[in-house]
Amino acid sequence: MRWDSRLLRINDDRWQPLYTYALTTAGKFCSCPGAIPREKKSAVERGEEATLKQVARIGTRTRDWSHAMVQARGVEGPRVMEGLRALAHRHEASAIERACELALASGSYRLRTIREVLKRDGGGSRSSLNSRRSI
Numbered sequence: 001m002r003w004d005s006r007l008l009r010i011n012d013d014r015w016q017p018l019y020t021y022a023l024t025t026a027g028k029f030c031s032c033p034g035a036i037p038r039e040k041k042s043a044v045e046r047g048e049e050a051t052l053k054q055v056a057r058i059g060t061r062t063r064d065w066s067h068a069m070v071q072a073r074g075v076e077g078p079r080v081m082e083g084l085r086a087l088a089h090r091h092e093a094s095a096i097e098r099a100c101e102l103a104l105a106s107g108s109y110r111l112r113t114i115r116e117v118l119k120r121d122g123g124g125s126r127s128s129l130n131s132r133r134s135i
Contacts, residue, residue: 043082051081058084058093065100069109083111091118 056063070077
């Protein structure tokens with residue numbers, strides 16, 4: 001490893017360069033694009049657009065609610081969308097679509113509202129569906 005006031009260079013055992021990081025501001029470095037594998041980056045790091053694309057796969061009403069929520073809440077949006085994506089693992093898409101439609105109509109841009117609607121309506125829980133199939 002070598003460094004100066006602008007660069008940090010990481011070399012292998014034969015002094016061949018592996019990575020070069022540029023110093024951006026005091027104490028912070030900017031990694032080169034290939035240094036961190038894509039699967040190691042969190043959804044928030046990948047950005048709002050990537051998360052919106054994933055949430056849009058649930059359905060059009062969910063996409064519309066997500067867009068409106070990002071406009072209303074700003075920087076908190078990607079984290080809320082991650083929670084919405086997690087709900088898709090536990091509930092059917094149709095139930096999430098209904099909950100997002102109601103939340104959008106009422107102007108509520110909180111994930112808590114969607115969870116409450118899913119809980120109240122039974123939410124089409126995937127675990128309950130699986131238990132019914134096994135009977």
